[in-house]
Amino acid sequence: xxxxxxxxxxxxxxxxxxxxxxxxxxxxxxxxxxxxxxxxxxxxxxxxxxxxxxxxxxxxxxxxxxxxxxxxxxxxxxxxxxxxxxxxxxxxxxxxxxxxxxxxxxxxxxxxxxxxxxxxxxxxxxxxxxxxxxxxxxxxxxxxxxxxxxxxxxxxxxxxxxxxxxxxxxxxxxxxxxxxxxxxxxxxxxxx
Amino acid sequence: xxxxxxxxxxxxxxxxxxxxxxxxxxxxxxxxxxxxxxxxxxxxxxxxxxxxxxxxxxxxxxxxxxxxxxxxxxxxxxxxxxxxxxxxxxxxxxxxxxxxxxxxxxxxxxxxxxxxxxxxxxxxxxxxxxxxxxxxxxxxxxxxxxxxxxxxxxxxxxxxxxxxxxxxxxxxxxxxxxxxxxxxxxxxxxxxxxxxxxxxxxxxx
Numbered sequence: 001x002x003x004x005x006x007x008x009x010x011x012x013x014x015x016x017x018x019x020x021x022x023x024x025x026x027x028x029x030x031x032x033x034x035x036x037x038x039x040x041x042x043x044x045x046x047x048x049x050x051x052x053x054x055x056x057x058x059x060x061x062x063x064x065x066x067x068x069x070x071x072x073x074x075x076x077x078x079x080x081x082x083x084x085x086x087x088x089x090x091x092x093x094x095x096x097x098x099x100x101x102x103x104x105x106x107x108x109x110x111x112x113x114x115x116x117x118x119x120x121x122x123x124x125x126x127x128x129x130x131x132x133x134x135x136x137x138x139x140x141x142x143x144x145x146x147x148x149x150x151x152x153x154x155x156x157x158x159x160x161x162x163x164x165x166x167x168x169x170x171x172x173x174x175x176x177x178x179x180x181x182x183x184x185x186x187x188x189x190x191x192x
Numbered sequence: 193x194x195x196x197x198x199x200x201x202x203x204x205x206x207x208x209x210x211x212x213x214x215x216x217x218x219x220x221x222x223x224x225x226x227x228x229x230x231x232x233x234x235x236x237x238x239x240x241x242x243x244x245x246x247x248x249x250x251x252x253x254x255x256x257x258x259x260x261x262x263x264x265x266x267x268x269x270x271x272x273x274x275x276x277x278x279x280x281x282x283x284x285x286x287x288x289x290x291x292x293x294x295x296x297x298x299x300x301x302x303x304x305x306x307x308x309x310x311x312x313x314x315x316x317x318x319x320x321x322x323x324x325x326x327x328x329x330x331x332x333x334x335x336x337x338x339x340x341x342x343x344x345x346x347x348x349x350x351x352x353x354x355x356x357x358x359x360x361x362x363x364x365x366x367x368x369x370x371x372x373x374x375x376x377x378x379x380x381x382x383x384x385x386x387x388x389x390x391x392x393x394x395x396x397x
Contacts, residue, residue, distance in 0.1 A: 022347050055328055067336075
């Protein structure tokens, strides 16, 4: 059982967190395209700074955890910019939020790389959920750069950051373990 | 079986250009047109773009599906969204329509368009929100299973971040320099005008 687990993990993740292989490129690109397409299904919270709950956001930490920090970063940065463009905000209008989404994937990938994967499924479930939430809290903190763009700190904190980590954290807790659980047997079955 | 857009290497003026020209020109065009708000300049840009495209002499039958996709995508998503959201961005010039009699709240074209935007978004999203989990999980996992095959195919063909060799040496000829130079000049001029505040404002007629 442990061998199977390690096989799936070691085959998905690169040997080192910063290694860029063809897998990193493909999974980053596929993740960005998926997030860009599925991220359109989102609901903006009234009264916030255009903070939206996007179920597809779970793809970012999932890609980071399973395919490495570089793939996760690319998925977050490009995917968020695509969603913003499709929704009419503009590709780079909220560039700092795109970078923050990228950092969510990057941090999730690093945390997954440096924390051992438990054998028991329930613990694996908890590990993935905790990684997703921690990555969201740290990664989205980069949006504090809203202050440099003219927003007040209190406005950023109450109308942007806190609603964002609440909605994204919720999505992370619910969907990332489900995605990981669905991916795990498939990775085992095809010997990856 | 995956099907992607095909590269149609025709024997035309554009088909004989250095491949880097085909990448640089669209990129410079995006930089330029993103900074244009004047309808007359937009028409000029469209004429240049159509002329550039026509110089490739691509038969329409070969790209009919691509044009249909672009038409639907641009028309439905960018067009409708641009009309509605664009009305918000120019809300200062929005006309006052009427006021609610008792509560005395003014309704303008900007607030009306904002309301329609939100209504359209919430109608579409609310209907699908409950169906998202069974959609997101299989689509995501299925896509990554297929991505494994793509990654394997790339590895087998020697693609990757490592240094590659090539049997075809790319050379910029005079026409390539002229085309890229023209588009680069326009892009730089548009950027300089935008940064210095000399870009013509919104002009419709």
